[in-house]
Amino acid sequence: MKLPGHDAMARHPEEQHTTHRIKLPQRTVERPLRQVTRRLAMALFVLALTTVLVYIDRDGYHDNSDDRLDFLDSAYYATVTLSTTGYGDIVPYSDSARLTNILLVTPLRVLFLIILVGTTLEVLTERTREEWRLSRWRSNLREHTVVVGFGTKGRSAIQTVCATGLKPEQIVVVDPSAKVIDAATAEGYAGVVGDATRSDVLLRAEVQRARQIIIATQRDDTAVLVALTARQLNRGAKIVAAVREEENAPLLRQSGADAVITSASAAGRLLGLSVLSPSAGMVMEDLIQQGSGLDLVERPVIKAEVGLSVRETDDLVVSVVRGHRVLGYDDPAVGKLELTDRLITIVRASPGTAVAPDIKPLRPN
Template sequence: MPRIVSIWQRIYVAIATLSWGVLAASFLAHALLSYALFIAAGETQLTDSPITFAYFYMTTATTVGYGDLSPGGDTGRLANVLVVLPGSIALFTVFLGKVVTSMSTFWRRRLQGFGDYSERSGHTLVVGWQGVRSRQVVEGLLEDRHARAPRIVLLARGIEANPMPDHLDFVAVEQLSDFSSYARAGAAGAQTLVIRGADDDETLAATLAAKSAAPQAHIVAHFQEEGAAQLVRHQLSGVEVVTSIAAGLLVRAARDPGASQLAERMFASHSVDTAFSMQVPAEAGKLVYLEVLLGLKRRYRLTLIGMCRDGGRSVDLNCPSDCEVGPRDTLFYIADHRVRAETVDWTAMRSEVIAA
C-alpha cells in the first residue's frame, strides 16, 4: 500500500508540473482508458453514449457522486476503484491547483508591477511615487475622475508592491526613463501623464521618455527648481510644467490679506468654489468673451476667470470684453463642480448680451 501511494504521489507531482496542453492530453487519455475498460467490463449503462459516460466521469472526478450512475458488475467496480476514481480525482485536483496557482501568480505579478496595460487607452498615467505626496495626487485625480474612466496606472521605481491596489494598476521599473516601460503602462493611449520624480534630474529624464512614448497626451511635470522648469518649457512643447508657488504666494498674502485662502480654495480638489477648465468644442463657432462670461454665469452658475488660446502657453486672466473666443480655446472657470463642455448650450450664448 505505501508503494502504491508513493507511485501516485510521483504521478501527481509529474502532472502538476506539466503544461496545460499536457494536462488536457492526460485527461483525455485517462478518460479514453476508463471508457475502454468499462466497455470491456460490459458496463453498457455507462457507455451507451458519450454524454452519459462524460457525465459519470466528471461527477466522479469532482467527487460529486450523485449516485444515479455506477458500475453494476464486479469487473467494472474493480476498474473504477483501481483506475477511474484515483486517476480522475488526481487529474481534477491538479487542474484546480493549477487554476488557483495561475490566478494567484497573475494577481501577484500585477501587484508587484509586472502587469501589461499596453492595450489601455484614455487613462491617466502617474509617473513616480513619493509616498504621501503621490498618494494625495492620486486621491485628487480619483475625486475628479469621470465615473467610467479607466483605472489610473502608476509607473514607479523603488516600491515592491502596488501602494493603492484598490484604485490603480502598477508598473514597476528600474528607471523612470526606461522607454519600454511606458509601452507596458499604455502611455501611447493615455490621456494624461503626471510626472514627479525624486529630484529634478529624474523628472527631466522621465519627461523626455514620456514625451517620446506619448506625443499626443497631455503631460504635466513637477519641478522643484525654476531652471529645469524653464528648460522643459522651451524645449518640449505641449508639456505643462508646475513649480512651487510658495514664495510668491507668501509675498502675495503679505500684501493682499486672504490671498493664501484664495489660492487654497481655487486649487483644492475636494472643496466648493474650485477652478476648472473646459475646451470650447468645434460646434460652438466664434463667440465674444462677454457673451461666454454672461452665458456661463446665468445658465450654469460658473464664474469665467480667463482663457488660453488654442496651442498657447499663457493664460489671460483679464480678457477684454470683446475678445474673440473660438473652438479649441481653453476656458478657466470657478464653480462648485466640473461642467463638461458637451453639456453647455453654446449657441444660446449670443443672446445673453442682448438680454442683459
C-alpha cells in the same frame, strides 16, 4: 543642472529582481498560507469522517491479517482508499459496508482528490491567469493617464484627476520601488516597477497610447529625462511635470513638458500670501483642492456666449484661452468671445458630481 549617468530613480538592491514588472490591482483574495491551511483542514476532515464511517461498520470489513478491524485499521483503510492506493488487504464484504462505500466513501474520495488536485492546479494556473489578465489589460488600455512617481505629489495628482471622474483603471503608476507599486495597486491602480527614464519601462505602461502623463519624481534631473523619453514615445500626449527648482522649469519645457509646476516656489508663494492675508491663503488653498468649495475649471465657450464680453457671461471668468495664448479677463485683446475660445472660470464645486468630459480642472502654479 547636472544630469547624472545613473538616474535618480535607480532601484534599491532588494528590488532589482522586480525590474519592469507590471502589477495589476488585486482582487480580494485569501492569503496563500491561509488557503493551504484551509484546504489541509478540509482534507483531514474528510479523512476523519471516512475513518469514523468505516469504524462504525467495522464488522462488515475483512482484514487478511487478523480478521479484526480496530480504529487504526479503519484509519489505514480510509487513507489508502481516499488516496486511491487500495492494497486490498482490507475489503468490505457485507452489503451494508459495500453500500456505505458506494454512497459515502466514494463521494468522499472524489472530494478528497478535488481538494488536493485543486490546490495543485491553482498553483500551476496562477501564472497563466496573470498573463491573461495582463494581455486583456493591455488590449483595453486606451487614452489613460500615466503617473511617474507615487510620492506625495503623485498621490495628490491622482486624487485630483479622479475627483473629475477619471476611473482608477485608467491610471498607470510607474515607480522604481516595488513597495510603492504595491501601495498603488492596493488603492486600485495598475503599476509598473522600473526606471521611468528607460523607454522599455514606459512602453510597459503603454505610454505610447496615453492621453496624459504626469511626472512627479523626487528630483528635477530625473523629471527631465522622463519627459524626454515620454515625448519621444508619444508626440501627442499632454505632459505635466513638477520641479523643485524654478531655474529647471525652462529645461523641462524644452524636454517636451507642456506644463511645469514649480512645487517649492508654489508652496513658498502660498505661504507668503497666507502671511499677508490668511483669508486669501484659504481661498487659494480651496482652489487647489478639487471637489470642494471653489474650483478652477476650463470649459468651452457655448453658442449663447459668442459675441459677448467676458463680463457679460454668467460665470466668473479669470482668463480666456485663445489658440496658444492665455489672456487675462481684462486684456483688451480678448474683445468679444469666439466659439473656439475656452474659458477658465471659478465655479462652486458639487461634491460627488463628476466634471463633464469637455471641462478640465485647473491648478494654479
